[in-house]
Amino acid sequence: MGNMNLLILFGKCFLYVSKQKVNFLVFFIVKKEGFKKVPVLFWKQLIIQNWTRILNVKTGWINDFDKLIVKYMKYFQLVKNLQRHKDTINSVKFSSDDLMIVSSSDDNTIRIWDLLSGEQIQKFKKHLSWVNAAIFSSNGNTVVSCSKDKTIRLWDIQSRKTLMKFEGHTGSVWDVNFSKNGKYIVTGSSDRTIRLWDINSGKEIQKLEGHLDYVNSVQFSPDGQLIVSASNDETVAMWNVKTGERLKVLKGHSNSVTCARFSPSGKFIVSSSGDKTIRIWDVEFGKEVKVLEGHLSWVKDVKYFPDGQTIVSGSYDGTIRLWDVKSGNLIQKLEGRAFWVTGVDISSNGNTIVSCSANKIIQIWECIL
Secondary structure (H helix, E strand, O other), rough: OOOEEEEEOOOEEEEEOOOOOOOEEEEEEEEOOOOOOOOHHHHHHHHHHHHHHHHOOHHHHHHHHHHHHHHHHOOOOEEEEEEOOOOOOOEEEEEEOOOOOEEEEEOOEEEEEEOOOOOOEEEOOOOOOOOOEEEEEEOOEEEEEEEEEOEEEEEEOOOOOOOEEEOOOOOEEEEEEEOOOOOOEEEEEOOOOEEEEOOOOOOOOEEEOOOOOOOOEEOOOOOOOOEEEEEOOOOEEEEEOOOOOOOEEEOOOOOEEEEEEEEEOOEEEHHHOOOOEEEEEOOOOOEEEEEEEEEOOEEEEEEEEEEEEEEEEEEEEEEEEEEEEOOEEEEEEEEEOOOOOEEEOOOOOOOOOEEEEEOOOEEEEOOOO
């Protein structure tokens, strides 16, 4: 079929469709008199009808074309702003059932929000300084947080009580994540170490050393065998969970690496940096496979969509960007009221994005196509 671009007029707005190969579709709404939200089904049917009419594709190929459009054509729009924090918000994460959001802030609090209503439903305040990150357990009953006060706390959501306090780091704790089975947590700190902790006992069971500067992010691999870390020493590292051995050091960024996350398959890692780039790495070979460029300032957070085909990033340039993994092309740029986007997350169905910023706002973005 070759590459093809179409400009289709739908009433008072244009739909620009760019088709690259047969398996990737990008579109943009070009406003004439302001975009009005229309039912999702209407747009999908309209797009399919116009493509089939204009391209006059043979029947054998069109049988799968509607499935192709439904899978790959997503357009996100800002639907909600949440405001209760009193200072910079550092992270936002969905619960596993996508019904709640947890946020952490420089106002020393962790807050839980109902996604549907946008209302704050819980607030935790025991940390003595900035709360750098917070994340739900897989069962949604607890939240773990980490702070500049050098501690990590495990919270019961219903009672708002601290179930466990983890101490051992000698500097600010910048990130925390649960293992897949929920029995362990991993943390990264300005003391240059990564530590593994037992949830039930609260004891440190492993200390990983090797980074030469602050450790900004840490995460278990999907199979729980590896840990990926990102550091101000401009590297991404992979570690063996059982032995604590540093397996690979990924070099390519030219400034602090702010975040590193595994793909859903565990075969790739995506990283973000103060050098304004996003990089994709092959886990097995430890090689850089792609560089995504376009942000105008530090890229603070990055994550794969659940299908592994799209990456979402948030930057100090005030934008959230969606990228196609295979081509490295920009799919969509989201701009709200944020002047520094400090965190992003994507729901498990890939249809909702949540972002947070230095101007104390959480923003909810919904897929309308």
